[in-house]
Amino acid sequence: MRRYVSLLLAVFLFTLTFFTPLLERVVQAEDLSTGADDTVIESDEEARSLVLNDMGPDVKELQTHLAELGYYTGQISGRFGESTKAAVMAFQKDFNLEETGKADPATQALMFATLYRPLRIGSSGTDVTRLQTRLTILGYYTGKISGTYLDATAEAVSAFQTKMGLTQTGEADIDTQAIVYSSDARSRSGAAVVTPEPEKDTEIVDGNNPDAIETVAYKKRLAYGSSGKYVKLLQQRLTDLGYYEGPVSGNFQGNTRNAVKAFQTQNGLSVDGIVGRKTWDLLFNTASIVLPGDTPAPAATPEPVPFHITVDVNNQVVTVYSRDANGEYTVVVRQMICSSGTKTNPSSVGDFVLNGRKARWCFFPKWGDYAQYWTQITSEIAFHSVIYARVDTMSLSLKSYNMLGKRASHGCIRLLVSDAKWIYDNVGKGTVVTITDKLPQDPELQAAVAKPALNKRNMLPVETPQPTSEPVYISGAEPPLPLEKLQKNSSSEAVYWLQKKLTELGYYSGTCTGTYLAGTIAAVKAFQKDHGLKQTGTADVKTLEVIYEQELASPKPTDTPVPISTPAP
Numbered sequence: 001m002r003r004y005v006s007l008l009l010a011v012f013l014f015t016l017t018f019f020t021p022l023l024e025r026v027v028q029a030e031d032l033s034t035g036a037d038d039t040v041i042e043s044d045e046e047a048r049s050l051v052l053n054d055m056g057p058d059v060k061e062l063q064t065h066l067a068e069l070g071y072y073t074g075q076i077s078g079r080f081g082e083s084t085k086a087a088v089m090a091f092q093k094d095f096n097l098e099e100t101g102k103a104d105p106a107t108q109a110l111m112f113a114t115l116y117r118p119l120r121i122g123s124s125g126t127d128v129t130r131l132q133t134r135l136t137i138l139g140y141y142t143g144k145i146s147g148t149y150l151d152a153t154a155e156a157v158s159a160f161q162t163k164m165g166l167t168q169t170g171e172a173d174i175d176t177q178a179i180v181y182s183s184d185a186r187s188r189s190g191a192a193v194v195t196p197e198p199e200k201d202t203e204i205v206d207g208n209n210p211d212a213i214e215t216v217a218y219k220k221r222l223a224y225g226s227s228g229k230y231v232k233l234l235q236q237r238l239t240d241l242g243y244y245e246g247p248v249s250g251n252f253q254g255n256t257r258n259a260v261k262a263f264q265t266q267n268g269l270s271v272d273g274i275v276g277r278k279t280w281d282l283l284f285n286t287a288s289i290v291l292p293g294d295t296p297a298p299a300a301t302p303e304p305v306p307f308h309i310t311v312d313v314n315n316q317v318v319t320v321y322s323r324d325a326n327g328e329y330t331v332v333v334r335q336m337i338c339s340s341g342t343k344t345n346p347s348s349v350g351d352f353v354l355n356g357r358k359a360r361w362c363f364f365p366k367w368g369d370y371a372q373y374w375t376q377i378t379s380e381i382a383f384h385s386v387i388y389a390r391v392d393t394m395s396l397s398l399k400s401y402n403m404l405g406k407r408a409s410h411g412c413i414r415l416l417v418s419d420a421k422w423i424y425d426n427v428g429k430g431t432v433v434t435i436t437d438k439l440p441q442d443p444e445l446q447a448a449v450a451k452p453a454l455n456k457r458n459m460l461p462v463e464t465p466q467p468t469s470e471p472v473y474i475s476g477a478e479p480p481l482p483l484e485k486l487q488k489n490s491s492s493e494a495v496y497w498l499q500k501k502l503t504e505l506g507y508y509s510g511t512c513t514g515t516y517l518a519g520t521i522a523a524v525k526a527f528q529k530d531h532g533l534k535q536t537g538t539a540d541v542k543t544l545e546v547i548y549e550q551e552l553a554s555p556k557p558t559d560t561p562v563p564i565s566t567p568a569p
Contacts (some may be wrong), residue, residue: 034529048101054080062103065090067224069117070125075320075393076360094118112251115221119172131172133333133426134180135160137306137322139188143469145334150404152469163188167214180222183277189325216284218361222275224250234275237283238263242292255298266290268297272529280302283568305430306331309423311413313340313437315446316405318383318413320427336419337449340435341381347411349435356429360365360460361391367410369397372419377433383412385420404451416451416461423562443518445511471514473500479548490516498539501547502527 018562048061059080066072072087085101092099094117097107118130118447128149135141140163141156154170161168162324164179165187172180179185219230231252238244243266244259256274264271267282267290275283290297308321318336321329341347360373364382370391371384387400396546400414413435415423452461478502480494495516502508502523511518520562521537526533531546543550 070127116174116177218280266296279410309433311435312439315442335449337404337412341411342407345410352433354431373424375423383413383423385417442510444513447514471496483541483544
């Protein structure tokens with residue numbers, strides 16, 4: 001009996017240890033309080049080495065940071081399994097460490113001080129998506145935001161490196177990414193880049209002004225989870241200014257973040273608890289600092305949010321737009337299949353501003369189910385993943401997955417896990433979300449974002465080949481030749497050109513995808529009717545010749561040369 005009780009106790013302790021880290025991150029969707037204390041006690045103790053089968057909060061933190069860097073795609077479980085070991089080895093390989101798979105203190109110190117992993121052709125993940133999005137905003141990348149690093153991405157990186165005076169490699173190494181995401185990044189249409197000034201690490205005293213403030217060069221972005229000598233430098237500076245009272249440990253955690261927020265508030269900066277170039281320069285390279293007891297500086301003028309999101313209820317598509325050169329949200333960054341509210345429980349239509357509230361997992365007590373990557377829209381609705389029976393990725397509701405593309409929720413906007421995570425990772429407070437049921441049906445768009453098949457072994461979408469980059473259409477140029485009949489379900493560059501041309505002529509208003517579906521058929525029929533052709537909806541050669549009449553006109557008119565008289569001898 002005693003052995004039986006001991007066994008039960010051991011099972012209970014294991015269950016508690018294994019599942020508590022997961023349940024700690026579950027947020028009830030109906031609990032809208034915002035007063036939780038997120039302070040984390042900091043420690044300057046050296047991290048323990050983590051190896052296969054280790055468990056605990058430090059393993060969970062390791063997995064979280066490996067996931068943020070793009071090395072780990074498994075469950076954040078707090079258990080050091082084979083997939084965690086493989087992720088550690090991949091990190092060690094990229095940073096020229098011995099590939100042991102053991103997260104020793106040296107590996108962890110470098111890992112937590114690293115904000116980016118090197119990206120090159122063949123890389124994939126959310127960090128590639130983020131890079132493509134940023135390069136799109138800067139005007140270097142015009143392809144699909146696919147999350148896979150292919151030739152088009154490498155060419156965009158090369159162009160950016162050339163513009164910024166960097167060595168042109170086409171690989172997004174750590175230095176390149178640091179500049180891509182910095183305020184120093186130049187757009188493709190910007191002025192020519194001057195040679196960067198050398199870093200100001202060497203202490204040089206100004207002989208004419210020996211009392212001038214000593215500057216400390218900005219090296220990298222510091223945020224919650226960062227560690228290393230620059231965090232120590234930050235903590236010491238905040239201590240000297242009276243904002244920080246904790247240990248100078250080199251670990252950026254709750255107390256450090258709170259001190260940074262207090263400094264930003266007092267000095268009129270945007271308050272996010274992150275040390276970017278502006279916060280760093282004000283801390284280290286400016287004499288006019290507002291101290292804790294002084295009158296606060298005026299609040300900073302907020303920068304425009306990078307994205308606008310439209311939820312198209314009629315087509316069940318979420319579209320993310322970034323800003324164009326005029327500051328308007330017109331550049332399509334990402335389009336995602338969704339499930340909005342049913343006819344009985346519709347999603348509220350209108351414009352809503354995100355408040356920044358998010359949760360890794362959420363629980364819906366009214367329905368008894370869970371979802372991942374919850375981003376609140378209003379007090380009643382949110383973006384989140386498809387539904388789960390419990391906090392376990394294998395408990396996916398097949399019904400909720402299969403219903404993507406149709407009205408199926410109680411008002412929230414359900415998404416593929418990867419799409420919900422993208423919003424969770426990239427879309428912040430202040431973003432405007434427009435939910436509308438006024439947009440016309442767009443069969444081509446619906447087909448372009450259709451959900452992939454589900455791999456039931458891991459309850460993840462089956463990986464499909466990445467689509468090729470969008471064809472280049474030139475208005476007024478000859479279409480792809482020879483002309484060939486285009487019809488329903490055709491997919492080609494010629495279909496893309498047809499859709500673009502019909503858009504110019506005012507017959508097509510759908511999405512130009514290069515696939516010939518109902519929207520294209522209707523546009524061709526309308527064109528045929530107006531031009532006395534048989535209304536089949538099929539773009540045969542005769543129809544195409546009429547559509548491209550001007551482009552196919554031959555010979556092209558040329559100027560008649562004027563003879564020049566020869567001067568008399």
